[in-house]
Amino acid sequence: MDTANQQRILGYFIEEAKEHLQTLEQGILQLATSVQDTETVNEMFRAAHSVKGGAAMLGYTSIQKTAHRLEDSFKILKDNPVDVDQKLETLFLNGYDHLQDLIERLENSADFKDADAVEILQQSESNFALLDQYLQQLLSGSASGQADIGQQITKILKQMLQIFKQPDSPESRQKLHLCCKSLREIAPNEANWQNLIATTQTAITNKKYPYNTIAQVVIKEIKQAGDYLNAGQAQQLVPSKNLQQLAATAGGTVGGSTTASTVSIPTDPQGAAIALLKTFNKQQIMQIFQIIKTRI
Numbered sequence: 385m386d387t388a389n390q391q392r393i394l395g396y397f398i399e400e401a402k403e404h405l406q407t408l409e410q411g412i413l414q415l416a417t418s419v420q421d422t423e424t425v426n427e428m429f430r431a432a433h434s435v436k437g438g439a440a441m442l443g444y445t446s447i448q449k450t451a452h453r454l455e456d457s458f459k460i461l462k463d464n465p466v467d468v469d470q471k472l473e474t475l476f477l478n479g480y481d482h483l484q485d486l487i488e489r490l491e492n493s494a495d496f497k498d499a500d501a502v503e504i505l506q507q508s509e510s511n512f513a514l515l516d517q518y519l520q521q522l523l524s525g526s527a528s529g530q531a532d533i534g535q536q537i538t539k540i541l542k543q544m545l546q547i548f549k550q551p552d553s554p555e556s557r558q559k560l561h562l563c564c565k566s567l568r569e570i571a572p573n574e575a576n577w578q579n580l581i582a583t584t585q586t587a588i589t590n591k592k593y594p595y596n597t598i599a600q601v602v603i604k605e606i607k608q609a610g611d612y613l614n615a616g617q618a619q620q621l622v623p624s625k626n627l628q629q630l631a632a633t634a635g636g637t638v639g640g641s642t643t644a645s646t647v648s649i650p651t652d653p654q655g656a657a658i659a660l661l662k663t664f665n666k667q668q669i670m671q672i673f674q675i676i677k678t679r680i
Contacts, residue, residue, distance in 0.1 A: 391494075397438045398491050401447075405484055412476045417470040419461055431456040435483070437505070444490065446501040453512040455562060459654065460519050466648045471615055475515040482508035514616070534572050537610035548599035560588050560602075562657035568605065571613060576621035580609050583623040586670075588629035601626045632675065 411418040411428040417425045432455035439447035459475065460466070487506055490496045498505075540563050547559045564585045571577040584602055605627050612620040623631070649656050660669055 387622075394442065397442060398487065400437050401438065401487050404435050405480070405487065407431040408480050412473065412480050415473045415476060419466060422462075425458060427460050429455060429462055432458055435487075444485055444486075444496075444498065445499045446505045447483070447486045447490065449505065450469045450479070450508050453508070453515075454479050454483060457512070457519065460523075461489055462466060464523055467520065472518060472522065474513075474615075475511060475518060476508055478511045479508065479515060482511065504558035518616075534610065534614040537567065537606070537614070540566050541606055541610070544606070545599075546604060548595070548603070549658075552595040557588055561585055564588070574613070574618050574621070576618050577609065577613055580605070580621050580623050582629075583627055583631045586634050587627055588634075592633050593630060598630060601630060634675070 388647050407427055408431050411424055418428070432451050433570065436448050436455055439445075439451060454476075457479065466472070482504055486501055489501065489504075492499070544560060544563050547556050547563070550556050564581050567584075568578055568581045568659035584605060587598060589600060590598060601624075605624055606635065612618065649659050
């Protein structure tokens with residue numbers, strides 16, 4: 385086949401693929417509604433199938449594989465009733481974005497090759513693996529546990545908001561610590577979550593910053609961390625610089641508003657350690673160590 389005919393066929397494929405992309409985008413953006421209409425799901429399935437076939441005919445394996453993964457996912461929606469949530473919509477939309485990206489690259493580069501799309505294909509495969517796993521969880525009912533996680537975190541966040549609206553006092557801060565304890569129990573085996581909540585607990589003891597400032601940082605931090613945890617992205621659970629700053633500077637008092645007790649500390653290391661153990665509880669000692677670490 386001569387070059388002119390190849391370019392003409394490629395042009396037909398791209399134009400048709402863009403129409404199919406529009407069908408996919410419209411369906412995915414309203415996925416909760418789309419799955420209730422059999423014909424809409426069939427249209428999305430056929431759109432992905434058509435892109436897959438055209439890409440295979442022209443030898444664009446990266447586009448073929450990505451469209452095929454979307455097609456397989458739509459087949460699950462065709463064959464099974466699924467309760468659509470925000471996470472499922474996001475995973476489908478990510479898959480669509482990868483396919484769109486590949487087709488746009490093909491349109492914009494006459495020399496497009498599969499080797500140019502290795503990174504996109506890797507990201508696509510990772511997303512579709514998550515999508516397939518989550519679809520299976522939804523079908524088996526095990527995804528309800530993740531939904532419960534989000535609900536639990538939201539409930540505790542509302543409690544913390546109400547506590548932060550009250551005047552600052554030892555009692556209110558103690559209530560906040562109890563909320564943090566409940567948060568830790570939501571994912572007891574997730575190390576990043578445990579570390580973030582522990583950092584939050586330490587930050588709450590900070591009396592060097594205004595109570596309202598602590599509230600803003602803590603609520604924002606837990607909200608974002610909860611979203612990551614609920615989405616299965618535990619690797620993103622890292623305390624922000626603001627939260628770390630609050631935790632690192634915790635343990636002081638502000639402007640004489642709290643009367644501090646005086647503790648005599650011996651100059652020898654062993655005597656100092658014994659004095660600390662006699663004076664402070666375990667959590668306070670951990671806070672002291674953290675402060676010392678930031679100063680040396």
